[in-house]
Amino acid sequence: MNWDAGIRYLGEIIEYRKQWRSLRRSSFARDVGAAVQLADEGGSWRTLLFQGDQCLVLNWDGGVRFHGKIIELGAQWRGLQGTPFAQDIDAAVQLPDEGGSWRTMLFQGNRCLVLNWDAGIRYQGRITDFGGQWRNLPPSFFGNYDEAVQVPDEDGSWRTLLLKGDECLMLNWDAGIRYQGPVAEFGEGWREAHRALSRTPIFG
Numbered sequence: 001m002n003w004d005a006g007i008r009y010l011g012e013i014i015e016y017r018k019q020w021r022s023l024r025r026s027s028f029a030r031d032v033g034a035a036v037q038l039a040d041e042g043g044s045w046r047t048l049l050f051q052g053d054q055c056l057v058l059n060w061d062g063g064v065r066f067h068g069k070i071i072e073l074g075a076q077w078r079g080l081q082g083t084p085f086a087q088d089i090d091a092a093v094q095l096p097d098e099g100g101s102w103r104t105m106l107f108q109g110n111r112c113l114v115l116n117w118d119a120g121i122r123y124q125g126r127i128t129d130f131g132g133q134w135r136n137l138p139p140s141f142f143g144n145y146d147e148a149v150q151v152p153d154e155d156g157s158w159r160t161l162l163l164k165g166d167e168c169l170m171l172n173w174d175a176g177i178r179y180q181g182p183v184a185e186f187g188e189g190w191r192e193a194h195r196a197l198s199r200t201p202i203f204g
Contacts, residue, residue, distance in 0.1 A: 006192030022063045028056050034147070036092040036104060041065075048073075048104075053087035076120045083124065085113045091148035093160055098122075110143030133176045141169050141180075154178075 002008050009016055013032070014024050023029045028049050038046040044061040055073055057066040066073060070089075071081045080086045085106050095103040101118040112130060114123040127143050128135055141162055149161040157174040168186055170179040179186060184194035 001189070001193060003187055003189040006189045007196050010196065017060060019058060019060050019063045023056070023058070026056065026064075026067065027051055027054065034089045034092045034106075036094050038094060039102065048092070050089040050092060074117060076115060076117055079120050080113070080115070083113070084108050084111065085124075090143075091145045091162075093148050093150040095150065096158065105148075107143070107145050107148055133171055133173055136176055137169070137171070138177075138180065140164070140167065 012029075014021050014029050028051055032049050032051055034050040036048045038048050038057070040046065041059055041062070044059050046060065046065070047058050049056045049058065050070065053069050053071075054067070055070045056064060057073075059065050069086075071078050071086050085108055089106050089108055091107040093105050095105055095114065097103065098116055098119075101116050103117070103122070104115050106113045106115065107127065110126055110128075112123070112125070112127045113121060114130075116122050123130060128137055141164060145162050145164050147163040149163075151159045151161055151170075153159065154172055154175075157172050159173065159178070160171050162169045162171065163183065166183055167181065168179070168183045169177060170186075172178050184191050
């Protein structure tokens with residue numbers, strides 16, 4: 001998806017790029033619960049996929065780097081054991097590093113969790129209790145997101161795009177809501193994507 005030009009690929013997950021074919025024999029070949037882009041590895045893109053209690057790290061040039069339970073991804077991920085976030089993640093975003101440590105924000109229902117990959121859980125609770133502008137989310141965006149995307153900063157302020165059904169909301173972490181409304185009206189690229197998907201039987 002190109003935000004200006006619309007859809008750049010629409011098809012099976014395993015046919016997207018060469019290394020995505022390595023998912024062919026996994027449950028991720030047909031269904032992904034959530035996905036988040038990780039820092040590059042030697043110049044190669046990496047994506048973290050979630051499904052049920054499983055996760056998978058895919059290096060776009062080198063193939064699958066990890067496939068197993070979410071709580072086995074790393075030392076601090078074991079801290080998710082016994083929490084709702086050990087499985088069935090709705091959406092996830094990668095936040096800016098904290099002192100050089102990666103941070104991932106997970107969403108499930110009306111709750112979220114922020115995990116520092118070196119120091120452990122930084123927050124776990126209601127999304128609207130997270131602080132700042134998250135407290136000002138409208139009731140329709142209190143939770144149960146279909147997807148979330150961390151987008152480039154706006155004048156140094158973090159921004160998160162939340163998608164739910166045919167609606168989306170752009171949240172500037174300092175200034176508040178920048179857009180709330182139909183996905184198809186968010187921008188020209190999104191409008192073209194909506195038109196294309198509405199003509200595709202597999203999405204009907």
